Amino acid sequence: MAPSKPAKRVTSADVAVRAGVSVSTVSKALSGNGAVSRETRDRVLAAAKQLGFTARTTTTSRNARLTQTIGVITSDNVGRLTVPVLLGATETLAMNGFALLLLDGRGDPIREQQFISSLLRRNVDGILMTGAGEFSREPVRTDVPVPIVYAMAWSKDPADSSVVPDDAEGARMAARHLLATSRERIVFVSGPERDDASRSRSAAVEEALDEHGLSLASPPVFGEWSERWGRQAAAQFVKSGVDFDGVICGNDQIARGVTEALRDQRIDVPGRVGVIGFDNWDVMVEASRPRLSTIDMSLREVGNIAAGLLLKGIEEQHLEPGIRRVDCQLIIRESTAPF
């Protein structure tokens, strides 16, 4: 969408009110695309003229409704986090008669640009950019004439629309849960420090502890998003003699590694230490012994909402800017059972 929008735009909703019809009737009438009676069309035209409404000629005049297609550009080889987002988006789109054209940008801006051109040539009605994780990213080029929504990785341009899980709040929920199970000597292990998710979650945990006048029992440790790193970090904590009874992990793989290393050291989970992960990835949480408490990022819902926003943007030819944060959910399992 063009970055500069007039301060008070007349929208098709305004025309609809004036003409006494629905927004979708306005779209159909102006696009010449749907079955609208001549007098209705004239009424809509007259209302549009009176209000000085200029339809976005690109969308309507390209018979966009004929394609009923959204282009999706993924960033990460359609990885584990993208899949549920795509599933959620597909569902919402399919229920509204839209299909999904999928292209893998691999997080490469040049590929993304190429794909956007290709999608526009195919007359897609909107574009969904899905990120590989949660971090900010550069916006795509600004002269795209259809609505664009970013999911997971949000656009740095405040005029863009993004939908992300509220993972900072999720991290706070994890901390509060450990506190609620009477654990107060908490440590934090996560993926690389340069990853936004690591930094925002560690800051959120420290915030939540601070609310209770507490702080981490040891500085946060950063490594990889892997079980191996979880095992190593846990071994490090034990060896260093830190006194801890709760571990907040940046993801479920790390949490599983931590749990296994503690078990190897004959430290009982949850008997002596509570461990909580992040992701609610069934493969990890179910196979872990004990099964892992974790934070579910509601990724399907992120996909649902992003698709819904796009559909709305296509209908009304206008997208509300800003970042929408979707609530996470605390999932409690045996690894944080109270003492």
Add this chain to the structure above:
Amino acid sequence: MDRDTEQRITAGDVARRAGVSTSTVSKALSGNGVVRTETRLRVLEAAKELHYRPPLREGESDGTKARTIGVITNDRFGRLTVPVLLGAFEALAQHEVALLLCDGRGDRIREQYFVEMFQRRRIDGILVAGSGAFPRPALHVEGSIPTVYALAWSVSDHDMSFVPHDAGGAAAIAEHLLATGRRRIAYIAGPQRDTASQVRLAEVRRVLGENALELSHEPLFGQWSEAWGRQATTQLIHSGAPFDGIACASDQIARGALEVLRENEIRVPESVGVTGFDNWDVMVEASRPPLTTVDLSLHDVGVAAGLAILHAMKGEPNVAKGIHRIDCQLVPRESTAMS
């Protein structure tokens, strides 16, 4: 209907019908340039009445068509489907073919619904990705839309299916265990009724038979899970049957086996060699020790399926019907190293 030979309505036809110039037609439909709303509507109506489909934008006039392949996935976009899709992407993306993605959820009614939607949208080809390697009924696809099956193969001889040659992989794993000096081999399978379980087990038995050997314990059927691997291994140990090799039908099962062996202080690979199947990086990465397994070449399966559709779309006659098996690769790691 063969689109290549269909009579083309031109912009000139539309211009005459609407009483405007062809450049006005072009501006009205592409959205480039200023056109009065009433004029644009007249052009759109004329275009609709004549069933006019505007050509792609400039730069596309060299005859390359924007093609689309409908893809139906069936395993919740799981870890099997994604590499197949990415392989297909690669094969198709260079030819400007995009994938229209739908989630069949293993439900034939949903699949058929999507096939009908693809037909309405006049898609150029259909790829049906299965949730595993087993036979499945053919979909009903009208006309000559090329349809290819990947992973799960169609039972119809008239269809093209691309599957990993997992029997070959199972034979390779058995030969590998023998080559590393193991003779008393046990087998932990998935569910008994699963084709993959049966095929892989049969091959292992066949290779053992050729070497005048038998399984040292009757095969253990259960689930495709770590928990089953743990339980089966516990059973195996308690049975008292001697064993120096455990072949597992999947990496998840193998991981469970490795954990129980560790807990019982049975050293891998020194006392027992353990193998998995899949080469799933998440399982393999975290296994202790790293797991010998078979890679399903899913990416290659995807590439082969993509190319087959491409050739079929171009009307090339050389694509054979039936099941095409793509070789799997043995990936030896520490869990079967020779002492």
